[in-house]
Amino acid sequence: MCYSRNLISGAFIYYVTAGLFHFHVYVLDRDGVFRSGQRRRPTWETIKDQIWLAQRSMFCYVALPVFSDWLIEGGYTYTYYxxxxxxxxxxxxxxxxxxxxxxxxxxxxxxxxxxxxxxxxxxxxxxxxxxxx
CATH class of the missing domain: 4.10.220 (Light-harvesting Protein)
Structure with missing residues (x-):
């Protein structure tokens, strides 16, 4: 249950923040970051590759808090209220x-x-x- 909660929440946070960042950089300020010519816009292939990498690695990242919950619930570490x-x-x-x-x-x-x-x-x-x- 914890893993599912973390996976859904992590995906939601990732796609909302990445979507807002993408909208800001590539739509609102599309020439600001790339105006100097020192940086090139990433291709759609690169963007899709980064999304795919983030999504696949999320399966590992969300397991870490589940391990932490297990340590707390099992009495292996302290929780202060x-x-x-x-x-x-x-x-x-x-x-x-x-x-x-x-x-x-x-x-x-x-x-x-x-x-x-x-x-x-x-x-x-x-x-x-x-x-x-």
Whole structure:
């Protein structure tokens, strides 16, 4: 149930935000981004490829919160219902900053590694891309 909820919600958020971004860049301000000539407009093939990649990878991304829910419901991690349970606002702020700092640094290094390690980039992104004929 959680997985279905996350998949539907993730697809909805992706298509709404990507649709609004596309409308803003390619319809409202169609010459603004590409005016200098340094950037070329992506082809429809590239746009469709990126949509396909995002949709296929979403099946993996939405599983992460399901795993988190399982950890919480199984009692493997704590869930706090008020700031006082953590030890006050100071501890809440500290733990939030540690969490976001750890997550963001981890995401940065994973992303950077994908771009600098050609074998990983080829094999992991190839897994999510459609086969070319």
């Amino acid at each position: 008020s700031v006082s349970e953590i030890g006050g606002f100071g501890w809440w702020l500290f733990l939030t900053l540690v969490y976001f700092g750890t997550v963001e640094v981890g995401i940065y290094w994973m992303h950077r590694t994908l771009h600098t390690n050609k074998w990983l980039y080829k094999n992991l992104t190839g897994f999510f891309r459609p086969a070319r004929t």
